[in-house]
Amino acid sequence: MNTYIGQIALLVRDYDEAIAYYSTALGFCLIEDTVLSDTKRWVVMSSSNGAEKGCRVLLAKASGSVQEEFIGNQSGGRVFLFLYTDSFEDFHRNLLNHEVEVVNGPRDEAYGRVLVFRDMYGNLWDLISTMP
Numbered sequence: 001m002n003t004y005i006g007q008i009a010l011l012v013r014d015y016d017e018a019i020a021y022y023s024t025a026l027g028f029c030l031i032e033d034t035v036l037s038d039t040k041r042w043v044v045m046s047s048s049n050g051a052e053k054g055c056r057v058l059l060a061k062a063s064g065s066v067q068e069e070f071i072g073n074q075s076g077g078r079v080f081l082f083l084y085t086d087s088f089e090d091f092h093r094n095l096l097n098h099e100v101e102v103v104n105g106p107r108d109e110a111y112g113r114v115l116v117f118r119d120m121y122g123n124l125w126d127l128i129s130t131m132p
Contacts, residue, residue: 007044007056010081011071012121015041018059021120025098026083027091031056039063047083072122079116079124088113088129095127 012018015033022028022045032044043059062068074080085091092106095117103124105115113129 005055007058008081009058009060010123011062011067011074012059013062013068013071015043015059015061017120019043019045022057022059025095025100025120027094028057072119074123077124079126081123081125082128083125084128084130086130088127088131091127 010018019030019033023030026047028045028047030043031046032042034042036042040061040063044056045059046054046056048054062071088106092102092115095102101118103116103118105127106113107115111128112131115127117125117127119125
């Protein structure tokens with residue numbers, strides 16, 4: 001049996017602003033953008049240029065005030081998104097160039113070089129180097 005998590009949903013305010021942010025500030029690629037209704041789209045982005053490797057992000061526009069309250073805080077303020085890169089310094093520089101808030105780091109840990117950043121909505125991400 002082959003089982004894996006293919007994508008996770010990330011609550012956003014607006015599809016187009018989220019696509020623009022994640023593609024420029026984080027270098028993600030738009031994999032799919034399908035209109036499902038007047039208010040709903042199926043928007044999938046990938047950190048790996050559409051390759052099969054890695055978990056994809058489904059940008060889910062919040063529907064109603066209850067969901068809107070959780071935009072940027074889906075995990076109660078904990079880091080819940082972990083992005084691995086083999087170009088740590090380049091990625092860090094890109095974050096700074098796009099004025100992404102680096103919450104702490106970079107620092108060296110037993111598992112590699114890491115920094116924590118906050119995306120445009122307030123979600124906390126770990127950026128982790130895959131190189132020693």
